[in-house]
Amino acid sequence: MADLLSTGISGLLASQVGLSTVGHNISNVNTAGYTRQTTTFNARAPQFSGGYYIGQGADATSVQRAYSQFLTQAVWSASSGQSRAVQYAGFTAAANNAVSGSANLQTALDGFFGAVSDVANAPIDTASRQALIGKANTLVATFRSLSSQFQQIDKQTNQQISTSVDSINSLAKSIADLNGQIQRASVGGAAPNDLLDARDQAISQLSQIVGVNVSDAGNNMVTVSVGNGLPLVNGTASTQLSTANNPYDSSRLEVVGPSGSIISSQLGSGSLGATFDFRTNVLDPARNQLGRAAIAMTDAFNKQHAQGIDLNGDAGGKFFDIADPAVLNNSNNKGNAQVTATVTDVGKLGASDYIVRYDGAKWVVSTTAGVTVPSTGTGAAGDPILIDGLAITVPSGTPQAGDSVQIQPTRNAASTISVVVSDTNKIAASGPLAATKASTNTGKGVPGKLTVTDVADPNFRTPVDIVFESPTTYRVNGGPLQNYTDGDTITGNGWTLKLSGVPAANDTFSVKPAGSASGDNGNALALADVANKGVLDNGVTTVGKSYSQLIAQVGTAGAQANTALDAQQSILDQAMASQQSLSGVNLDEEASNLLRFQQAYAASAQVINAANTIFDSLLSAVRG
Template sequence: MSNVLSTGTSALMAFQRALSTVSHNVANINTPGYSRQRVDFATRNPTDYGYGYVGGGTKIADIHRVGDSLATSRLLDAGGELARLQQLSGLSNRVDSLVSNNATGISGMWSNFFDSVSALSSNAGSTAERENLLAQGNALATRFAQLDGEFDRLDREVDAGLQSAVGEINRLAAEIAQLNGKIGSSGGKAAPDLLDRRDLLVSQLVDYTGGTAVSQDGSTINVVTAGGQALVVGATASRLGIVSDPFQPGRQQLALESQGQQIRLDERALGGRAGGLLEFRSSVLDPALAELGRIAIGLGDAFNRAHAAGMDLYGQMGGAFFDLPSPAVNAHAGNAGNAVLQASLGDVGGLDGRNVVLRFDAGGWSATRADTGASVPLTGTGTAADPLRVNGVEIEVGGAPANGDRFLLQPTAGAAGAISVAITDPSRIAAASPVKVSADLANTGTGKPGKPAVDDASHPDLLTPATIEFIDGNQYTVDGAGPYAYTPGQTISANGWRMTLDGAPAAGDAFTVGPTGAGSSDNGNAALLANLDDARTLNGGTVSLNGAVAGLTTSVGSAARQAQYSAEAQQVIHDQAQAARDSVSGVNLDEEAADMLRLQQAYQAAAQIISTADTMFQSILNATRR
């Protein structure tokens, strides 16, 4: 009888605990990271009564999680990559919106500015058109500065995101290491819920850093980043910190804190959200900022050179229309020498906007791209007479550099925020050609002069009157110099100007080239300025300013779309990995309901065993009372 009671009691307790486990599964169906738990039953040790062994009932051998390590690993990998791409896509779309939207981009103001130049070319003497050109120039410069400022705010947002990520990474790593210690000391009997908690934290950590988790000794888990940096090893957690960029103290970088030292992490050493922030800054934000500056510099330089070749209403040659900043050169924080590098624009057509690292070693300079490390052609010695020349920039070296000293050259980054209109007086706009041509009234030929063009506005004799006199239809002199051979339609040039004649000049015909003078309503230079947006001045004379503006919009839009497509594809991969994990570890209500019904019936049967034992016991008691 006691065996019956013991057997029934063991079954009752085992089924009760199994029902509690099923209830626990149902209760946590919406708990993130929860893995379904399963009860394993085993028989209790039987008793030998001589005639044979009599079973002792049942017991719970183990309560363990149901899981697939490969499915969990795939989910970790997919989650870290998804976090990286979503971060990259979200920020890239914001840059795309800034550049492509007419309310925030430069395209609208760009068109308005050149429309105002065209309007001035149609009415060069109008004060209203001159005022409008200055207003549109200021509006365009303001828009450049606004867009540059938005890019700068995004850069600061990346820094703030990195600071926040570092705090979470350190917290998660420390907690995972602490759980590793508890689980490792449990002798392989850790609570399933504790294991789920650790897996959830590992998943959250990988979302920030990318990478994966590796099981060690079957109990603890090591977590490494996408670049192979160990964040958690057993019960020890590494710490990340924030350090200043050695070239740009206002910009922050990530560093691994080890033995009192901070080791800067390459941007490729992290995935996840932190990696997405760093990749956005290096592959989308910095190139867009540099290209915006290159467009501003290209516009300002081309417009200034053309404007300097015209004459204003005061009869003076045009000066700079835009004030342009010089390229920035920042010294590395660890430089030992006292060299100071001053950069200036050289060949704007050679500007590519990419940042360059200049390094001094063994008495000479070398240049490499800051993003890839690829070598960049460099000429010159760095003196005033022979400056260093790299990518359209000229650099003069002052002071004494030490071996190993490095400098970061930023040819165009931030330039868009510093461009401004240099003049305030509308009469200073050089809309007129500086020289004009007149034919002698006594000419007998049919030659008619066209508008002269200026090739060298700095020529000292540009405004000096000059007389072109034809000896016959095939020869001419310039202020008595010559004779020079002439064929109909050929270009005649001197003193920095050039011109052509329509028709056929006769012997004795004369033409006078002289300064336009003050108060002229001539529109020769304004007409040239109006067409500068289509002039191929960038990329060695292969890309126009309009093409560069369109190229900026296209490149940013392409990067944003690529990141979005990649994020959408990764979302599908992640969902599939999540479904694969849930198919094994997730709670299925139908299955749990069936288990609960089965265990309930078993529990009731066990209770009936106890009831039977009680009846047997009462029967014995009743028999002894007689």
């Protein structure tokens, strides 16, 4: 009876372990990262009795996780990709909102050039001139508002980087601590399942921030590395990352490894990698494109404004002002060279930023992406380094080998644009020259389009009389006789004139400097035409088109980000489904197991009861 009692007790205890495991599964059905556990049973060694063996019952030999390392790592990888896509899509949406929001630059441009046209229609009207200055300030405010919004997004990337690094350090320490707990708890080969789940969950959370590579370190511990193999967790030790200011731009944060080197470019996966990718591939190009449009607007409008005459009779001065390109010294420079940069040709100005590095003998220029840029010049005051519409000089100081500066030709230009003109009399609406006809003319010819071709001509402002000796011939200031056909262009000293209608013999036309308050609108018409003038890309791209390119650039990035997010979400869903089909808790299955172990437990109790009854019967027989 002792054997039967022992057999029953073994079944009872084994079923109790099974019930406990099922109960644990059911209790953790909503626990993140929990892996379903199963109980393994083995029959006890039988007892030989004569010519046969008698079974001795069963033991619960282990409680194991329903676990696949392959499926788990697939989830980590998919989670990293999905988290990256979510972050990237969120940032690109913010950039899209900035360029397409209420501070719409195209609307401001249209309003400004509409006001210029109003001045052309009424060149000496004070109200029209005041309205133009108001629209100019609105345009400037729009440029600055967009630049400010981009700067705010830049600050958000800094906050995200700082928060991510703190989370990485916390999770790395947690994983290292769990490595130690798992090692100590792995007694006699038994696996501490719940601690293993906790470690896997911590790794999963880490993979959402940065891509991880997990390998077996022995003794039930793991090694976790990030980036290009940087060990983040090694056994019970964890590496702490930190942030530091960018060596060129102190307003930006970079991730620094334990050796002090910047590892930002190595973190391509997860939400942290997405933050750096967005900053490099979307935000910086957008800010540069906006600044490029501001520089183009300033340059084109100022050049045309300088060709006109204001109501005081003076040549037009600057209408807009804007800062020179930013030159940022590397904080690790050993020398004291001072580098400056100016825009010399807006038509050649690109949207790149540059690194200018001294190699010990000369200055070498490359883009921030590392592409070498062909250049001429030494950087001396009389021999500037010329690249992409920029002139770079080193007016003072001595560089040391390895010293470098970053040049941002357009990055912050939109935040520095301003309106110089505040006096309505200072708007140079009049052309520098005016064409008139004599009151004694008898023909139908009237001055048409007067175009300035070379304001630097030494005789540009010399008054000219054009006298027709017949409808087909004329002299300029009594000079040689020239033939004329209806529609011909008459060329003067830095200007051309077309007549409308046929002149008669002895008709006279004059071209002379425009006087103050003349009512001429020649320059105002030319200023209005700046809206349609190709300025950038060697005279191909207008200011308005440049802004359209910015919208398309950011919009395309946003659309691609959303497409990538859909794809990554699908990959994650599939990976999770595969992993959960093996490791997830199914309440229907657990209910079935619960009933099975309950019945086994009850049956084992009956075996014990039967053994007790038989034993009592034997005792009674002996006593009787």
